[in-house]
Amino acid sequence: MTTVVEQLHVTLDHQIAQRYHPVPFTVAADSPSVSVALSYDTGRGVVDLGCEGPAGWRGWSGGARDRFTITPDVATPGYLPGELEPGTWQVVLGLHQLPAEGLDVRVEISTPATEPPERERRAAPVTRTVRGSDRDLPAPPGLRWYAGDFHAHTVHSDGSESISELAVRGVRAGLDFVAVTDHNTVSHHPHLAGVGAEHGIGLLPGQEVTTSRGHANALGDIGWVDFRRPASSWVQEVAERGGVLSVNHPVDGDCAWQHPLDVLPAALELWHISWFRDLTHTGALAFRQRWDGPVTLLGGSDFHRPEQGWTLGTPTTWVAAEDPSPEAVLAGVRAGRTAISVGVGPDAVPRPLSAPVLLRVEDDVVAVGGEGTVLVDADGRRRRITSDRLSVPGDWGRGILHLQDADRRVLAIC
Structure with missing residues (x-):
C-alpha cells in the first residue's frame, strides 16, 4: 500500500489564482482502488472536495464529505466507479471560503483504498395514494x-x-x-x-x-x-x-x-x-x-x-x-409546456390535486381551483377569477401571468 500526505497552506492568493486547486497524485497500473481523506479546521473555512482521473471527471462532494473511495465496482456516492486508469490523477480542492490569514489543509491519498466506499440506504416502496x-x-x-x-x-x-x-x-x-x-x-x-x-x-x-x-x-x-x-x-x-x-x-x-x-x-x-x-x-x-x-x-x-x-x-x-x-x-x-403552482395546502402538505393551477391550453389560459383569486399580467392588468374553472382568451395580458390571493401571495404562474 502507498499513502501520500500533502500538507498545504492555502491563501486568498491561491483562491484568486485558481479557485479549483489541483493536488496531483500517481496511480500505478496495478492499483485496485483509491481513497482520499481531507482535513482542515472547518470552523475557519470551507474547502470543497472532488477528483479527476486521466480519462476525465470522477466525482465531486463539495463540502458535504471529507473523504471518498473509488473502486472498479462501487464508489462513494458522488463519485464514479470504474477501473483506475494508470497515470496522474488530481484531488480537486474548491477554495470556497478562506480566512484572511489562510488555511492549513491536509490531503491523504491511499492506493489501494484504506476504507470501503459508503453504501446508499435502500427504502422500501410505499403505496401511492395520490398522483x-x-x-x-x-x-x-x-x-x-x-x-x-x-x-x-x-x-x-x-x-x-x-x-x-x-x-x-x-x-x-x-x-x-x-x-x-x-x-x-x-x-x-x-x-x-x-x-x-x-x-x-x-x-x-x-x-x-x-x-x-x-x-x-x-x-x-x-x-x-x-x-x-x-x-x-x-x-x-x-x-x-x-x-x-x-x-x-x-x-x-x-x-x-x-x-x-x-x-x-x-x-x-x-x-x-x-x-x-x-x-x-x-x-x-x-x-x-x-x-x-x-x-x-x-x-x-x-x-x-x-x-x-x-x-x-x-x-x-x-x-x-x-x-x-x-x-x-x-x-x-x-x-x-410548463406551469408552476404553490402545490401545498395551509398545513404545508403537498396537495397537487387541489392547489390552484394556471395553464395555457391551445388558445386559452385556464385557471383551475382558483375561484376568488385575481389574474395578473406583467403590466399589472388584473382580472377576477369567478369560478373554479375559468378560461380566459389567450390574448388577454402580456408576459408572465399569475394568480394572486387577497394577501398578494402568488399561487400559480404560467
Missing part, C-alpha cells in the same frame, strides 16, 4: 399535465437521503416525476431508471452546475458539465447534447446569478423555495421582466434534508407531456 396527473387538468390533444419538482439532492452530493428515499418522498408528495440534480456530478444517473421503476415515479437525470457566482441545472442524461469552464460554454454544450439548462434561484442570497451570458439558456428556475417562504416577494418576477427573450419557467424545492422544513413539490411544476417518463417530460420542457 398529480390524476387531476386530469385540461391539456392539448395527446398530452397530459404531470406534476413534478425540478430541483432535488441526494447523498450523491449534499442531500441526506438516498435516491430511493427521495423517490419515496416524491411518491408521498403526489408527484409524477422528480429531477435529481446533485452538485457537479452525474454519479446518480446510472441508478435513476431502476429506482424510479421500483417506486413508480419518473426520476429525471440532472446535475446542478455549481459555482460561487451562480448555479444552473443541466437536465437530461447528457454527461458531465464542467463547472470550471465559463457559464457561456454550459449553455452551448447542454443544448448541443440535447439537454436543457436552467438558471437556478437567480435572486437567492449569496447564490444569486452573477455569470454574464451572451446567449441565454432555455429555462429559468423562476420559483424556488427561497421565494416560497414569502410569496409576496417580487424579486423573481422582476428578474424575469429583465430576461431578454422567451424562456421556459420551472420551479424547484431544492430539497436537501427533512429538517429544513419543506418537502418535494414546494412548489410544483406541471409539464404537459405524452407520458411521465424522463424523456417525455424533458420534451415537454423543451417545447415550453
Whole structure:
C-alpha cells in the first residue's frame, strides 16, 4: 500500500489564482482502488472536495464529505466507479471560503483504498395514494399535465437521503416525476431508471452546475458539465447534447446569478423555495421582466434534508407531456409546456390535486381551483377569477401571468 500526505497552506492568493486547486497524485497500473481523506479546521473555512482521473471527471462532494473511495465496482456516492486508469490523477480542492490569514489543509491519498466506499440506504416502496396527473387538468390533444419538482439532492452530493428515499418522498408528495440534480456530478444517473421503476415515479437525470457566482441545472442524461469552464460554454454544450439548462434561484442570497451570458439558456428556475417562504416577494418576477427573450419557467424545492422544513413539490411544476417518463417530460420542457403552482395546502402538505393551477391550453389560459383569486399580467392588468374553472382568451395580458390571493401571495404562474 502507498499513502501520500500533502500538507498545504492555502491563501486568498491561491483562491484568486485558481479557485479549483489541483493536488496531483500517481496511480500505478496495478492499483485496485483509491481513497482520499481531507482535513482542515472547518470552523475557519470551507474547502470543497472532488477528483479527476486521466480519462476525465470522477466525482465531486463539495463540502458535504471529507473523504471518498473509488473502486472498479462501487464508489462513494458522488463519485464514479470504474477501473483506475494508470497515470496522474488530481484531488480537486474548491477554495470556497478562506480566512484572511489562510488555511492549513491536509490531503491523504491511499492506493489501494484504506476504507470501503459508503453504501446508499435502500427504502422500501410505499403505496401511492395520490398522483398529480390524476387531476386530469385540461391539456392539448395527446398530452397530459404531470406534476413534478425540478430541483432535488441526494447523498450523491449534499442531500441526506438516498435516491430511493427521495423517490419515496416524491411518491408521498403526489408527484409524477422528480429531477435529481446533485452538485457537479452525474454519479446518480446510472441508478435513476431502476429506482424510479421500483417506486413508480419518473426520476429525471440532472446535475446542478455549481459555482460561487451562480448555479444552473443541466437536465437530461447528457454527461458531465464542467463547472470550471465559463457559464457561456454550459449553455452551448447542454443544448448541443440535447439537454436543457436552467438558471437556478437567480435572486437567492449569496447564490444569486452573477455569470454574464451572451446567449441565454432555455429555462429559468423562476420559483424556488427561497421565494416560497414569502410569496409576496417580487424579486423573481422582476428578474424575469429583465430576461431578454422567451424562456421556459420551472420551479424547484431544492430539497436537501427533512429538517429544513419543506418537502418535494414546494412548489410544483406541471409539464404537459405524452407520458411521465424522463424523456417525455424533458420534451415537454423543451417545447415550453410548463406551469408552476404553490402545490401545498395551509398545513404545508403537498396537495397537487387541489392547489390552484394556471395553464395555457391551445388558445386559452385556464385557471383551475382558483375561484376568488385575481389574474395578473406583467403590466399589472388584473382580472377576477369567478369560478373554479375559468378560461380566459389567450390574448388577454402580456408576459408572465399569475394568480394572486387577497394577501398578494402568488399561487400559480404560467
